[in-house]
Amino acid sequence: MRGSPWRASRERARDRQVKREAVIRAAAHAFNRKGYHNTSLDDIAAALKVSKPTVYYYVSNKEQLLFECFVAGIEPIRTAFRKARRLKASARERLQAVLGHYGQAVASEFGWCMVRAEDQDLSPAMSTHIKSLKSEIDQGIRRLLREGVQDGSIHPCDPKMTAFALAGALNWIAHWYRENQSMTGAQIAAAFITVFENGLIPRESAETGRRPEGRLAGRVAR
Amino acid sequence: MRGSPWRASRERARDRQVKREAVIRAAAHAFNRKGYHNTSLDDIAAALKVSKPTVYYYVSNKEQLLFECFVAGIEPIRTAFRKARRLKASARERLQAVLGHYGQAVASEFGWCMVRAEDQDLSPAMSTHIKSLKSEIDQGIRRLLREGVQDGSIHPCDPKMTAFALAGALNWIAHWYRENQSMTGAQIAAAFITVFENGLIPRESAETGRRPEGRLAGRVAR
DNA sequence: CATGCATCATACTCACCGGTAGCTATCCTA
DNA sequence: TAGGATAGCTACCGGTGAGTATGATGCATG
Numbered sequence: 001m002r003g004s005p006w007r008a009s010r011e012r013a014r015d016r017q018v019k020r021e022a023v024i025r026a027a028a029h030a031f032n033r034k035g036y037h038n039t040s041l042d043d044i045a046a047a048l049k050v051s052k053p054t055v056y057y058y059v060s061n062k063e064q065l066l067f068e069c070f071v072a073g074i075e076p077i078r079t080a081f082r083k084a085r086r087l088k089a090s091a092r093e094r095l096q097a098v099l100g101h102y103g104q105a106v107a108s109e110f111g112w113c114m115v116r117a118e119d120q121d122l123s124p125a126m127s128t129h130i131k132s133l134k135s136e137i138d139q140g141i142r143r144l145l146r147e148g149v150q151d152g153s154i155h156p157c158d159p160k161m162t163a164f165a166l167a168g169a170l171n172w173i174a175h176w177y178r179e180n181q182s183m184t185g186a187q188i189a190a191a192f193i194t195v196f197e198n199g200l201i202p203r204e205s206a207e208t209g210r211r212p213e214g215r216l217a218g219r220v221a222r
Numbered sequence: 223m224r225g226s227p228w229r230a231s232r233e234r235a236r237d238r239q240v241k242r243e244a245v246i247r248a249a250a251h252a253f254n255r256k257g258y259h260n261t262s263l264d265d266i267a268a269a270l271k272v273s274k275p276t277v278y279y280y281v282s283n284k285e286q287l288l289f290e291c292f293v294a295g296i297e298p299i300r301t302a303f304r305k306a307r308r309l310k311a312s313a314r315e316r317l318q319a320v321l322g323h324y325g326q327a328v329a330s331e332f333g334w335c336m337v338r339a340e341d342q343d344l345s346p347a348m349s350t351h352i353k354s355l356k357s358e359i360d361q362g363i364r365r366l367l368r369e370g371v372q373d374g375s376i377h378p379c380d381p382k383m384t385a386f387a388l389a390g391a392l393n394w395i396a397h398w399y400r401e402n403q404s405m406t407g408a409q410i411a412a413a414f415i416t417v418f419e420n421g422l423i424p425r426e427s428a429e430t431g432r433r434p435e436g437r438l439a440g441r442v443a444r
Numbered sequence: 445c446a447t448g449c450a451t452c453a454t455a456c457t458c459a460c461c462g463g464t465a466g467c468t469a470t471c472c473t474a
Numbered sequence: 475t476a477g478g479a480t481a482g483c484t485a486c487c488g489g490t491g492a493g494t495a496t497g498a499t500g501c502a503t504g
Contacts, residue, residue: 033342038343121257154424158413164394168391168393169386173386176386192386196418198379199425
């Protein structure tokens with residue numbers, strides 16, 4: 001049998017990957033509850049019922065642990081952008097879709113790490129890496145806003161400030177949302193989007209605060 | 223002279239208060255730049271060109287330092303609420319005023335501490351104290367929103383979610399704003415309020431994104 | 445001048461925590 | 475079945491930083 005050893009090796013590799021991800025998740029969970037600095041690697045190891053060197057067997061150091069959590073949190077948002085780009089709809093609807101996934105990501109178990117990974121806690125290399133990922137998201141939102149203003153689906157606005165406001169509101173979810181909450185991440189995101197789309201000033205066409213139903217709301221002026 | 227010693231004593235007391243505030247400000251500055259956990263009391267002492275025990279002469283411990291910074295940051299917001307309550311205007315305008323001061327507070331030197339004082343870094347007593355202060359602000363915003371929906375100056379909305387969105391966007395300013403920025407805190411707050419008031423969906427009555435009455439500073443940056 | 449309080453420094457303790465050295469056990473592969 | 479990779483442990487090191495013991499200096503008061 002020549003295939004057998006290879007298969008076994010693949011299985012081991014996959015096994016290792018699974019365990020590694022368990023370490024990442026345990027770290028995210030601990031960071032969520034106690035914060036990065038208040039979490040020791042012993043804590044994480046204890047949560048997994050292993051010893052500290054075992055944790056180091058799967059990741060190289062604490063910083064990388066935070067980084068992995070960050071990436072795990074932000075990746076869904078990036079894919080949301082890719083999917084939205086292929087969508088055939090107004091820019092506001094594409095933005096809607098992206099923000100929905102954004103909100104869910106922030107409310108996920110990795111939300112804390114994604115939102116709170118501070119430059120100050122990271123090596124310069126990691127810091128620039130994370131900043132570039134964050135900037136990619138920011139630029140993506142600004143771009144959708146510009147496109148929306150252009151195609152008339154979004155009220156004229158300053159894209160930079162508006163993007164900051166949107167991202168800020170959604171990011172902040174990570175500060176107050178806890179798993180056992182009555183609302184899911186998707187529900188919160190939906191509620192926020194409603195708030196952002198309607199605005200505080202009453203609309204003449206306002207029917208009890210709900211957006212004029214989901215998809216093609218509003219005048220796609222042109 | 224019997225008054226003289228008393229006066230001298232008062233002067234000393236005031237002197238001490240001034241120095242104490244300098245310590246608080248230095249701490250806020252350091253927390254701003256490097257984060258709470260990455261700032262040692264030696265750092266703060268060095269910034270003031272004194273030694274660590276001197277710092278301890280003015281504050282009892284590091285946690286209290288953070289707490290004082292928090293209070294210094296949040297106090298302007300509380301007074302903004304008090305002033306707004308005496309205002310004779312629609313709820314939306316009162317909310318506008320409060321959010322303006324809110325934004326300025328977050329962009330101030332104490333913004334970081336106010337926004338990032340984490341429960342996890344604080345003793346239970348401090349934590350509950352801070353949480354009650356934060357809750358007071360939150361409830362104040364919700365109240366203004368409810369009043370606005372009632373008096374018709376605000377589009378019908380879920381007060382809780384809307385308050386979260388508003389506070390989140392403004393709080394997040396502390397994450398990206400740096401002193402040397404081209405915009406002042408007030409300008410940013412004004413820009414945010416414009417975004418929130420108009421909403422993303424275009425308005426028929428919209429002339430280039432300005433609100434009709436626009437006593438707000440309105441669109442700022444290019 | 446003597447006393448006492450306010451102010452601040454030197455120099456330490458002590459605990460925690462990130463990270464490592466080095467050993468052991470298991471099990472796949474040759 | 476020997477050899478090597480995988481996976482895990484106990485025990486430790488070294489640095490850091492919060493907080494303190496002790497004492498020096500200065501200044502107002504009696």
